[in-house]
Amino acid sequence: MQRTWIEETTNLVGKSVRLNGWAHRIRKMGDKLVFVDLRDGSGIAQVVFYKPDLAPDVCAKVDELKPEYVLEVEGVVQKRGEKQVNTDLATGTIEIGAKTVSILNTSQTPPFPIDQDTSSVGESVRLKYRYLDLRTQRMQNHLRLRSKWVQACREYLFGQRFVEIETPLLTKATPEGSRDFVVPSRLQPGKFFALPQSPQQYKQLLMCSGFERYFQTARAMRDEDLRADRGFEHTQVDIEMSFVEREDVMRMVEEMITHAAEKLGFTIREKPFPLISYQDAMVKYGADKFDMRSEEEKAKGVLAYAWVIDFPFFERDIKTGKWTFTHNPFSNPLPEYLEDHLAGRNIEKILTSQYDLVCNGFESGGGSIRAHKPEVLEATYKIMGYDQKEIESSIGHMLEAFRYGAPPHGGIGLGVERNLMNLTGEAALREVVAFPMTASGVTSVMDAPSKLDDATLQELCIKTCEK
RNA sequence: GGAUCGGUGGUGUAGCCCGGUUAACACGUCUCCCUGUCACGGAGAAGAUCGAGGGUUCGAAUCCCUUCCGAUCCGCCA
Numbered sequence: 001m002q003r004t005w006i007e008e009t010t011n012l013v014g015k016s017v018r019l020n021g022w023a024h025r026i027r028k029m030g031d032k033l034v035f036v037d038l039r040d041g042s043g044i045a046q047v048v049f050y051k052p053d054l055a056p057d058v059c060a061k062v063d064e065l066k067p068e069y070v071l072e073v074e075g076v077v078q079k080r081g082e083k084q085v086n087t088d089l090a091t092g093t094i095e096i097g098a099k100t101v102s103i104l105n106t107s108q109t110p111p112f113p114i115d116q117d118t119s120s121v122g123e124s125v126r127l128k129y130r131y132l133d134l135r136t137q138r139m140q141n142h143l144r145l146r147s148k149w150v151q152a153c154r155e156y157l158f159g160q161r162f163v164e165i166e167t168p169l170l171t172k173a174t175p176e177g178s179r180d181f182v183v184p185s186r187l188q189p190g191k192f193f194a195l196p197q198s199p200q201q202y203k204q205l206l207m208c209s210g211f212e213r214y215f216q217t218a219r220a221m222r223d224e225d226l227r228a229d230r231g232f233e234h235t236q237v238d239i240e241m242s243f244v245e246r247e248d249v250m251r252m253v254e255e256m257i258t259h260a261a262e263k264l265g266f267t268i269r270e271k272p273f274p275l276i277s278y279q280d281a282m283v284k285y286g287a288d289k290f291d292m293r294s295e296e297e298k299a300k301g302v303l304a305y306a307w308v309i310d311f312p313f314f315e316r317d318i319k320t321g322k323w324t325f326t327h328n329p330f331s332n333p334l335p336e337y338l339e340d341h342l343a344g345r346n347i348e349k350i351l352t353s354q355y356d357l358v359c360n361g362f363e364s365g366g367g368s369i370r371a372h373k374p375e376v377l378e379a380t381y382k383i384m385g386y387d388q389k390e391i392e393s394s395i396g397h398m399l400e401a402f403r404y405g406a407p408p409h410g411g412i413g414l415g416v417e418r419n420l421m422n423l424t425g426e427a428a429l430r431e432v433v434a435f436p437m438t439a440s441g442v443t444s445v446m447d448a449p450s451k452l453d454d455a456t457l458q459e460l461c462i463k464t465c466e467k
Numbered sequence: 468g469g470a471u472c473g474g475u476g477g478u479g480u481a482g483c484c485c486g487g488u489u490a491a492c493a494c495g496u497c498u499c500c501c502u503g504u505c506a507c508g509g510a511g512a513a514g515a516u517c518g519a520g521g522g523u524u525c526g527a528a529u530c531c532c533u534u535c536c537g538a539u540c541c542g543c544c545a
Contacts, residue, residue: 025505025506027503027504027505027507028501028504028507029501029502029503029504029507029508030500030501030502031500031501031502032502033501033502033503033504035503035504035505035507037505046504046505048503048504050502051502052502067495080503081503083503084503084504084505086504086505088505089505092505109477109495109496110477110478110495111477111478112477112478112479112495113478113494113495115506116494116506118478120478120479121478121479122474122478122479122537122538123537123538124474124536124537124538125477125478127537174545177544177545178543178544178545179543179544197544197545198545200545222544223544224543224544225468225542225543225544226544227539227540227544228538228539228540230544324545325545326545327545328545329545330545331545366545428538438536438537438538439537439538439539440536440537442536
């Protein structure tokens with residue numbers, strides 16, 4: 001018999017079905033009647049074993065059942081009596097009258113209950129047994145919502161002529177930005193790859209390649225200390241478009257975000273998203289990310305998106321006194337500042353084409369119109385104090401690509417975790433990530449990082465130091 | 468790198484300030500009873516060298532020192 005999903009059983013009253021899943025809860029009512037709440041990837045249904053009607057070997061198996069045993073149940077979908085309807089359960093109008101049961105696997109008693117929310121269980125226990133934590137309703141909901149949200153973004157993008165392209169994970173260390181995660185090269189001993197902090201340069205190269213509209217759900221890695229809302233690695237819906245101006249990208253992203261949020265049943269506070277300048281945001285909210293919702297809207301889970309624009313391109317580095325970029329060195333300045341930018345004049349006044357999408361107090365995404373003329377990017381690096389040689393070695397490949405008919409382009413990266421935190425109302429990143437890390441950077445279940453044996457280190461030409 | 472909070476049966480907590488001999492409670496587990504439960508109910512039992520190491524003391528979960536682990540924040544994070 002073909003397997004039926006639990007969710008579908010409500011439409012199958014009177015039919016024989018085969019169900020697969022886990023024993024969620026078991027209630028043994030004396031010697032004759034046993035209720036098992038069976039859980040699969042679609043939901044939970046009550047299975048009734050009435051032992052006087054069952055074969056002796058089936059009864060013996062029913063006696064053995066414990067929580068989290070993996071079962072195959074065959075039985076008939078029955079309408080529940082009026083007094084027995086459970087309105088808390090999606091399948092509460094029916095139950096499965098079991099004929100047979102197979103125990104596909106047994107289970108040790110889980111370290112914490114699977115049938116309850118685990119938010120009060122200690123982090124280290126949850127992470128050690130992450131695969132069990134993920135069985136709980138809340139964690140299932142979060143990861144399923146995450147999948148649906150990304151799916152909705154994809155759906156929208158595919159409808160707008162976007163092409164999904166993957167960019168390399170093993171790539172080049174860049175001097176600016178955050179600390180790189182680094183991977184030793186065996187074939188080039190003593191040299192290292194860096195894991196990408198963002199697909200920034202590759203996606204701009206794809207614009208130079210004529211794809212015009214690119215996206216990917218990209219992993220990005222940064223070796224900086226962790227926070228509740230920040231991990232070593234995160235995923236972004238990474239987008240880049242050719243022949244666009246700032247407002248074109250913003251409009252497109254706004255449509256996509258709206259499509260995704262509303263498809264998943266969320267309410268957006270204000271459409272079109274309000275627009276505020278960095279200056280005004282700092283005056284009004286004291287920050288460039290802010291929460292505009294009332295307490296009531298917070299309780300309802302309303303999403304309050306806003307755009308922040310007109311950021312300064314540069315700021316002084318407190319330590320070195322040099323100019324450094326505030327957001328993204330690959331951005332174009334706003335058109336009215338282009339002349340000053342190229343000349344390196346009035347640097348403190350130059351505004352960038354950067355736009356940040358803010359939602360419920362978090363930065364949900366950020367992007368800009370990029371430099372596509374070599375002289376603009378070069379000017380940015382000159383302002384930051386790079387000499388010709390340093391410019392050549394760090395971004396020479398980009399300058400060269402721009403000399404072969406690079407189209408004007410711009411894009412955005414939307415943090416998947418940040419967006420899911422807003423959708424779920426969770427305050428911690430690890431609640432929307434399948435296998436997150438602890439604050440000290442140790443992975444769940446697998447307990448990485450770990451030591452390498454001497455032979456491996458030797459092959460990689462690496463000496464370790466005692467710290 | 469810095470600061471703060473925490474670590475007590477499988478899980479979550481109380482006890483710690485003010486040291487005292489059987490470390491308490493809830494959930495879970497095990498045994499028995501129960502035909503309609505859905506957080507089932509009832510009776511009983513087992514289960515903890517109190518994160519680790521050292522010190523003070525007649526005596527340490529409790530006081531002191533060191534250390535490890537977890538959480539949050541600052542620095543850091545285009």
